[in-house]
Amino acid sequence: MKTIRAVLAMFDAINTRALILGRAIGLVALGLMVLVILTQIFFRYVLNNALPWPEEAARALMIWMMAMVAPSAYRYTGFVSINMLHEYIPARLKNYLILSILLLCTFVSIIMLQHAWTHFSSPLLFDSSGLNRLLQDTGINQLLGTQIQFRTAYIYLAMSVFLTLILMVSLELVMRQFARIIWGNESFPSPKLPNVMAVNS
Amino acid sequence: MILAWFLPLFLIFLMIGVPVYFAMLAAPGFMLYLNGQERDIALMYRNIFNGIDNGVLLAIPFFMLAGELMNKAGITERLVAFSQTIIGSVRGGLAQVNILSSMLFAGMSGSAVADTSALGSMLIPAMEKQGYTRKFAAAITAASSVIGPIIPPSGIMIIYAYVMEVSVAALFAGGIIPGILVGMGLMIMTRLMANKYEFPPAKRFVIEGVHISNAENFVARVIARLMLATVLYPLAINVITIQIADHFKHVLFHFTCALIVTEILFQIQRRLVSNEFRIVAKRAVLPLLTPVIILGGILGGVATPTEASALAVAYSALLGLIILRSINLKDLGPILVKSAITSSVVLLLVGAAMAFKTVVSLSHIAEDLAVYILALTNNPLLLLLLINLLLFIVGMFLDAGPAIIILGPILAPIFIDLGIHPVHFAMIMSVNLTVGLATPPMGLVLFVASSVSGVKVETISKAILPFLAVEIFVIFLITYFPVISLGIPSWLGFVKDADLMGPIVGSFF
Numbered sequence: 001m002k003t004i005r006a007v008l009a010m011f012d013a014i015n016t017r018a019l020i021l022g023r024a025i026g027l028v029a030l031g032l033m034v035l036v037i038l039t040q041i042f043f044r045y046v047l048n049n050a051l052p053w054p055e056e057a058a059r060a061l062m063i064w065m066m067a068m069v070a071p072s073a074y075r076y077t078g079f080v081s082i083n084m085l086h087e088y089i090p091a092r093l094k095n096y097l098i099l100s101i102l103l104l105c106t107f108v109s110i111i112m113l114q115h116a117w118t119h120f121s122s123p124l125l126f127d128s129s130g131l132n133r134l135l136q137d138t139g140i141n142q143l144l145g146t147q148i149q150f151r152t153a154y155i156y157l158a159m160s161v162f163l164t165l166i167l168m169v170s171l172e173l174v175m176r177q178f179a180r181i182i183w184g185n186e187s188f189p190s191p192k193l194p195n196v197m198a199v200n201s
Numbered sequence: 202m203i204l205a206w207f208l209p210l211f212l213i214f215l216m217i218g219v220p221v222y223f224a225m226l227a228a229p230g231f232m233l234y235l236n237g238q239e240r241d242i243a244l245m246y247r248n249i250f251n252g253i254d255n256g257v258l259l260a261i262p263f264f265m266l267a268g269e270l271m272n273k274a275g276i277t278e279r280l281v282a283f284s285q286t287i288i289g290s291v292r293g294g295l296a297q298v299n300i301l302s303s304m305l306f307a308g309m310s311g312s313a314v315a316d317t318s319a320l321g322s323m324l325i326p327a328m329e330k331q332g333y334t335r336k337f338a339a340a341i342t343a344a345s346s347v348i349g350p351i352i353p354p355s356g357i358m359i360i361y362a363y364v365m366e367v368s369v370a371a372l373f374a375g376g377i378i379p380g381i382l383v384g385m386g387l388m389i390m391t392r393l394m395a396n397k398y399e400f401p402p403a404k405r406f407v408i409e410g411v412h413i414s415n416a417e418n419f420v421a422r423v424i425a426r427l428m429l430a431t432v433l434y435p436l437a438i439n440v441i442t443i444q445i446a447d448h449f450k451h452v453l454f455h456f457t458c459a460l461i462v463t464e465i466l467f468q469i470q471r472r473l474v475s476n477e478f479r480i481v482a483k484r485a486v487l488p489l490l491t492p493v494i495i496l497g498g499i500l501g502g503v504a505t506p507t508e509a510s511a512l513a514v515a516y517s518a519l520l521g522l523i524i525l526r527s528i529n530l531k532d533l534g535p536i537l538v539k540s541a542i543t544s545s546v547v548l549l550l551v552g553a554a555m556a557f558k559t560v561v562s563l564s565h566i567a568e569d570l571a572v573y574i575l576a577l578t579n580n581p582l583l584l585l586l587l588i589n590l591l592l593f594i595v596g597m598f599l600d601a602g603p604a605i606i607i608l609g610p611i612l613a614p615i616f617i618d619l620g621i622h623p624v625h626f627a628m629i630m631s632v633n634l635t636v637g638l639a640t641p642p643m644g645l646v647l648f649v650a651s652s653v654s655g656v657k658v659e660t661i662s663k664a665i666l667p668f669l670a671v672e673i674f675v676i677f678l679i680t681y682f683p684v685i686s687l688g689i690p691s692w693l694g695f696v697k698d699a700d701l702m703g704p705i706v707g708s709f710f
Contacts, residue, residue, distance in 0.1 A: 062262065
């Protein structure tokens with residue numbers, strides 16, 4: 001019990017911090033998405049000169065936002081599911097059923113992570129023309145003296161990060177459920193819901 | 202074909218409690234593997250990514266953020282006070298106010314949950330104080346909150362439009378009359394119940410001693426006049442037949458005429474209503490500009506849904522941070538995080554839906570199901586009844602968004618082939634599954650209403666039954682009278698050559 005408690009504490013510490021960071025990145029990404037689209041509206045309707053990069057930038061930010069904050073939903077509230085059956089079966093069976101479901105979710109995450117990594121590291125690393133135009137227009141490369149190029153793979157990477165975080169959370173949930181089956185639910189409570197995720201916050 | 206078994210497997214996964222997102226990937230993925238189509242699993246993954254990587258979906262986090270900002274900025278209190286001045290004096294006043302506030306709130310937020318938590322936390326205690334039972338207050342809050350995703354903007358309609366490749370603007374236009382019908386139906390039921398159960402006497406103003414700053418007073422007066430003049434402008438064009446060669450001068454002349462009529466109407470109402478009424482109405486003008494921006498932008502063809510939603514965010518932030526000063530910069534963090542989390546879960550499901558849709562088409566299950574359904578009956582009236590029953594049962598157990606994502610790609614092609622217009626079918630699905638949010642045992646808004654009111658879900662579930670009966674009746678009206686869903690989209694030119702009358706009215710002519 002001591003060993004599993006120590007391992008769970010380690011997962012808890014890593015996941016809690018990673019997800020706090022994820023939510024912070026998600027917050028910034030959502031704010032930037034709004035600013036980017038408002039910039040486009042200003043250029044399109046006021047200056048009558050639509051920019052080539054805002055929609056691509058907003059989509060990239062949206063995917064990164066999703067990747068960084070969705071694991072918080074999985075860890076603290078669970079993704080949408082129908083849990084009615086769980087109310088009508090014996091507690092022991094319910095615990096085994098939840099463990100099986102968590103194992104299935106972990107397995108799916110592993111398979112998807114393999115595909116996400118292949119997608120990211122495939123040889124076809126296209127340049128992102130819209131976002132490179134942003135670098136060119138703003139003169140960031142000239143200012144920094146760098147040769148930074150945006151590639152679409154940087155957006156694909158979001159899915160690998162997302163699935164890695166989901167996998168980390170999955171492993172913690174599987175381990176906690178396993179411990180609950182052996183030592184009882186009370187000994188291994190669920191992680192505390194962050195204030196920002198409470199219904200009435 | 203073994204691949205078609207992914208659907209029963211998917212249903213088993215759902216029943217045992219596998220999260221919808223994972224079930225949508227695991228069931229088709231497993232059957233593809235058994236069928237020796239491992240390469241298609243990679244295609245499924247690509248479609249998750251491509252499914253999320255679309256500009257239309259940006260509107261989902263933006264509308265959620267705008268709703269959250271509006272909620273925190275305290276505009277709920279202004280809308281409720283405004284509803285109170287309009288309808289508060291009839292019997293069952295606060296219950297009617299609850300419904301009208303939901304209809305107004307629906308024009309700003311696309312979420313039933315936001316509606317329940319915002320209006321419930323304010324109106325349930327107020328209703329209890331006036332002598333309504335807490336369970337009735339919670340039930341009417343939950344029942345009226347389903348109007349949120351029906352009257353545009355609507356999160357689930359954006360999802361449907363994207364997954365099923367239908368115009369967002371057409372769906373938004375199509376939701377207006379069904380949403381108003383649900384609201385009016387609930388109001389009639391409340392009025393009937395008020396007589397039977399002797400609801401407390403009505404009181405016109407909930408919030409007394411309201412005041413308005415000089416600056417807001419001025420801005421509200423200008424905006425109210427501009428809004429009414431814009432409504433009267435088409436009338437001015439038709440009534441005043443003077444033609445001016447220069448187009449700009451022609452528009453300016455008729456708009457000035459509309460403004461003059463507006464001013465006369467405003468001066469008349471000044472003499473008819475009390476000062477308190479006018480202040481409450483002026484305080485509602487700035488919040489009510491949000492649906493004007495959103496709907497005017499999208500339905501007028503001026504802005505895309507994404508642009509309109511970003512403008513709604515900017516306007517809500519401006520309202521909360523600068524004009525009303527009801528939120529500060531510190532509040533923005535939690536608001537952004539909450540909106541990001543809620544919308545991310547939806548985005549993930551949309552991605553999974555696109556992967557699921559790939560396997561639906563690879564397996565030809567929609568075609569097989571169509572043959573099976575048509576073997577039962579080919580009477581469209583009966584088929585629509587059956588589909589409504591199916592949707593209602595699904596809505597009892599599953600949220601509207603995931604249900605649309607799962608059932609849309611399977612059911613919509615069947616009914617479109619039978620001659621049902623895609624926008625009409627979208628409305629049937631959206632309204633039916635949205636009502637499912639308030640049906641026991643798994644209605645999401647019942648849980649939120651329970652958490653806000655402290656009343657047990659089972660108790661609210663019983664109290665909500667008369668209102669659910671009204672909503673089911675409206676679903677049938679929408680199903681058998683397509684003009685309800687297609688009237689406005691057709692008038693605005695989003696829908697062409699549609700049979701507005703439908704099979705029942707059509708059989709008489």
